[in-house]
Amino acid sequence: MTRRFQIGAVSLAMAAAALLAVGTTVSASEAQTSRAALAKVLPNEKPTSVQPTPIDGLFQVEIGPQVMYMTGDGRYLIDGAIVDLETRENLAEKAQNEARQRAIEAMGEDQMIVFEAPDAEHEITVFTDIDCGYCRKLHQQVEGYAEEGISVRYLFYPRSGIDTPSYEKAVSVWCADDQHQAMTEAKNGNSIPSKTCDNPVQRHMELGELMGIRGTPAIILENGQLVPGFVEPKRLAQVLEQ
Structure with a gap:
């Protein structure tokens, strides 16, 4: 339920x-x-x-x-x-x-890790799990999204829950000196320094639960529509243009 x-x-x-x-x-x-x-x-x-x-x-x-x-x-x-x-x-x-999108925007970009496209025309917000296979596949295409003019904004949703290895990895990425590099390293299955600091990971999870997120990646489009799973860059660009 x-x-x-x-x-x-x-x-x-x-x-x-x-x-x-x-x-x-x-x-x-x-x-x-x-x-x-x-x-x-x-x-x-x-x-x-x-x-x-x-x-x-x-x-x-x-x-x-x-x-x-x-x-x-x-x-x-x-x-x-x-x-x-x-x-x-x-x-x-x-x-x-509309309610979903308002809740996302209320979180604020300063509480997300954003991979911004140089000539962004669209942006997506992605609930992600460091250890999720399709989340890793999506991140491997982050440059492809950028080429399509799509910025990727990450919120963490470690499906294993709080105080688990996936959760701790998410916290370490957030607390890293270079969040983008740490995210990419972690998504590639490489070890990153374990760190703790004030972080929004639990708030990300609570928001995901309110939205009924059960699998990752979960993509929120600009209009608040929820698209579950991985969508390759060119196909997603077509969806966003519709």
Whole structure:
């Protein structure tokens, strides 16, 4: 069971019950009432926003990079596709992508290791594991991405967890005097000096968990779309241009 489902289907169901308990009615104050009720039952998962949707009585609830929907009376929770049949647009997917991208940008580039393309036209954010085979394959193509005008921004996601060899390698890369060289050496399977310092590796992992990341590499495009797995540079450039 993913963390996203746990928050969405269990905790928000509790929030819905709380809304019923306070006796909300369909009114202009529904969003404010929903936020207050959610804050009571989810003290550690404060909603980023609660806002109306094009569907009367349905509200979009964001918790960081996660998006769910709740009826104004607090009775029903919707966690899935919402498609406008006139435009064929998946409103839920669009909202999810936007929330994901806001969460990425809130992390800040100063908390990432960035391999910047000289003439960058696009950028991707990649959750990576030093010891992941396809993560290493992606990094071996980092110059290829640069040639396609794609900058690569790394966030660490050691799948083995905190205080494991992969986690310690990620910390050592972050704390290295030359992060780029250390990243490349580690990705090539070479030993790098073990170092510790104040680092964002655990925060990277927490963000990845909120996004439901389960495998690496996990690529986040500029619009917040999640692309799992390795995509070779020319193909990724085509995707970004679409």
